[in-house]
Amino acid sequence: MPTLSLTTDGPLSGSVTVPGDKSISHRALMLGGLAVGETVVTGLLEGEDVLATAAAMRAMGVAVERRGGVWHIHGVGVGGLLQPQTALDMGNSGTSTRLLMGLLASHPLVATFTGDASLSRRPMARVTVPLETMGAQFTTSPGDRLPLTMTGACPAVPIRYVLPVASAQVKSAVLLAGLNTPGITSVVEAVPTRDHGERMLRGFGATLTSEDTPDGRVIAVTGEAELRPQVLTVPGDISSAAFVIVAATIVPGSAVTILGVGVNPTRDGLLRALTAMGADIVRSGEREVGGEPVADLTVRHAALTGIDVPSEWAASMIDEYPVLFVASSFANGRTTMRGIEELRVKESDRIAAMATGLRACGVAVEELPDGLIVEGSGGEAAAGGATVAAVLDHRIAMSFAVLGLHVRAAVTVDDAAPVATSFPNFSGVFEQLGARLNPSE
Template identity: 40%
Template sequence: MYKRKYLIKGELQVPGDKSISHRAVILGSIANGRTEIVNFLDSEDCMRTVEAFRLMGVSIQKNDNVLIIDGKGLHGLVEPTMPLYFGNSGTTARLMLGLLSGLPFSTLVYGDKSLTKRPMERVIKPLQQMGVQTIGRKESNYLPLALRGGSLTGITYNIPVKSAQVKSALLLAGLLANGKTTVIEQGQTRNHSENMLKAFGASIEVEDNMITIDSSMSLKATDVYIPGDISSAAFLLAAAAIIPGSNLVIKNVGLNETRTGFLDVLTNMGGLYTLSNIRDSGGETIGDISITYNELTGTVISGEIVPRLIDEIPIIALLATQAKGKTIIKDASELRVKETDRIHAVVDVLTKLGANIVETKDGMEIVGGTNLTGGTVSSYDDHRIAMMIVIASLVTTDIVKVDELQSIAISYPRFMQDLESVLRKYVV
């Protein structure tokens, strides 16, 4: 790829947030009326959610970067005549399992090879307590799954893991259950579902880590603006943070406090960035991020901050290889059940590129100040590992060869084009 001959300069806007795009499609499809979603992320993952609702009778059209949904209402979806394919999208799978559990028909759902290996028990167990009937591999812990929904009863459920997907699945099921459903979290996770449910008129109450939703007669369509995805922006921000002479502005980025752990880590490591043009849209904070290169130092990442940056840990690990001192990442065992075992994948890739990094049970330890050397690596068919490799190639002394980059389209289809737009060759 690139080798160490470029710096980062310029201004751009990253695509819409993946998490919010999924949720906007789901709620727009079950609301009454027309919802227009501006800056929708047209990625492989999000389109799996779109296609699922089309198969259940929802009219969804795309006009430039606007997705237009004519909602069918809470009780207007029709039984799909074929299985629903969720591809690689864990978000689609877990959130849709929640919604499908409340619908009075049968559904068969499946995914690709990667998604078929990801555990669904954390979602299925509480949904079974609410009344859904399931048939699937290993006691319905893995896709493919067959569901017979309807006749749910609200429950109070303590989520044993920190997972916004489990929480969101239960809240969606709660929309269609008899009585109230209360979800109690171990600690705060991303709250896009709560924000959007409020915007669509759901009866929902949030008190600390306890969220209660009452079954609704209807949701009211509302237009949604999707802010730029901070998880995608993190890769470009990281490039500017570690390449001398770089400065970059990314506009209209989502700054929801449940998602800004990456920025907190940058601050702790000595990164130089500013936030400007901060505003609110539909309960989501949006703003511009300006970053300039500065020498970084190692840090410790653990505890409550981890759910706020779980998707950014691969690129944080790369930052740590270029920082002075030691960085310790722990309490991140959730990475083991992502698209791949991301702890192992990150350590394997960066080790092959010359980093001083070791794998631990729930994270990794990195000794920084390393000259990365290049080499041949695998992306593990994981979009975030693939993007980390591309950014790493900007600071290596030799060429990096990678088996595939197509997986990047899962979350950031125009990543390479955006990166190329802000690359500048060093002038000696």
């Protein structure tokens, strides 16, 4: 089993790019598959999660080809997906699973979803409940988990669904199901979540409205849509850039520029949190790419001060909390992060896994039911010297690799394999900035 360990003898410096945004890449493949004609995508994330989505779309009759780094998707039209002949293997990808369940829920076909051990532990009821209301039927494993089999409804029934928890995956699943459902399907969210799905649906020609009401934001899509193919460029994933941002912030003397990062305001909570703690992050070259705001980010080492992170920021940075825990380890004073119980049902229980690994590396933490309190070192290097468990979770693995850049003794992540799900060239990017990859076992 390959391990992962990064060290550095000095500052990180240089300019890098990070892989394309994972959320946008999934949606580009799915909506391209429902448009009539050829959608062309550059910058698509070629990690295992997105490749699982591509394979599933192929299994349902969509021609998906990669030619010279550019992806070509020949869509079959809304309602035109075919019965898959084998189970759809989602690997580690919760996003693929939940969004595809929505996409297929209003099609007259039967699909079985399987996944790896980590994905098979993740609950799916938050998606199956609204989709059952629309008419889809599910047979799940105990605990509403994978493997599961779904029988789509055609015609499905339009619904108005109030999100019980903030979740862009559930929102997108319901809206995707609404594409092939007669009438208007709507979702009400009390807390705004990432809006890539809405932006892209509009770009592909769907009739979609968004209105702020006393109950929250109401997003509605008109069904039996006709989607138009698009030419798309996927911006760099801020969730991947987060590891570089935190590394440059904690390693003394560092100055790094990350080019072409998506800075969608529904995704920039980490930038707000780090800036509030004193981080030196400068945006330049702000522009729009494929309907998404993009900027170059220059990050310099800075002293951080612990804060109480507002829980209302959680939806805009939920995937970035593990690496924010790392940044907090080097702050002056205490950082309190609450309202993030969602992390307990990600690829792993990210609160528990990070707390265990941080303690092993000499960081004082207090685990809460809905969060974590981290006592920072005031900028001093952490003790390190531990081998920590990735627990089949790419963000846990990469977070501890970043921690290892400012420790007294090397930190080793026990399993590097999960990193390929979202950031296949993670080690290469850090080596480009001056870090050193320790030999793997």
